[in-house]
Amino acid sequence: MKCVKRLSAWLVLLMLAPVAWASQVTVIDNNSKPLANMVVYLKPSITVDLSAFPIPETPQIVRQKDKQFSPYILVMRAGSKVAITNEDNISHHVYSAAGVKRFSIKMPKQSKSDVLQMTKAGEVALGCNVHDWMSSYLKVVDTPFYGLTDKDGNIHFNSVPSGEYQLVVWHPQLQAEAQQQTSQVTLPKKDPLTIKVTADILPIPQQKTIDEFEFWESY
Known part of the structure; x- marks a missing residue:
């Protein structure tokens, strides 16, 4: 029973x-x-x-290769991590001047940035101070x-x-x-x-x- x-x-x-x-x-x-x-x-x-x-522990990667960002759009959940690599044999200077995460990182050739954590939902527009045609976007979502x-x-x-x-x-x-x-x-x-x-x-x-x-x- x-x-x-x-x-x-x-x-x-x-x-x-x-x-x-x-x-x-x-x-x-x-x-x-x-x-x-x-x-x-x-x-x-x-x-x-x-x-x-659960939020993934492994950072996602934005690559700089042939003076381009790859991928052009990267989507992730708030709280996720991301790192940026320079796979070129020249220097880059990655920056985000507006949006939910602002930063400026000098990237010597064949280098990798520190891990960045995206804590807020919104957009992060990436550019390069050395090569102004380079662009990429991080879309951070709260779901x-x-x-x-x-x-x-x-x-x-x-x-x-x-x-x-x-x-x-x-x-x-x-x-x-x-x-x-x-x-x-x-x-x-x-x-x-x-x-x-x-x-x-x-x-x-x-x-x-x-x-x-x-x-x-x-x-």
Whole structure:
């Protein structure tokens, strides 16, 4: 009898617990073409046990190679760490003059920066004081449900509890308020979710200079 009561109580708790959702979101433009490298994240309106989604301990890496940043966009959760490497045989000087994390780091050739922790949600725009065409963006989000779309405009979310969410699509060149488009979604959904971005997206700035010469070699 006691076993039956325990089983009944366990079943009630299971029914009350949020159901984990796993599915696909596809981001397209006004012409129904897939949009790659778009930041997509889900901000829950429900209470989520964040202990089930630990922040990664390993720092993410922004590379400087061939006088370019790579990747152009890096998305991470608030509290995550990042480091910057210089893989060129010349000096760089990485800086962020605005946003949620400001810094200025001289980067000798073949070097690596100290680890930086991104404690606040928002954007961090990276530049180089030596090569002013270099640019990159860190997008820091306050949710464990985030990522970048692939070449087909798809992103897959796993273990997302059922409930109400604000779905945000962000890109630094998106010509919308705060460079983002938001929508309210209720999860789970039976079918893949398609989001059409209505605003224009400007081309990513060309990551090279017209004049091929070096200066401040011993910077």
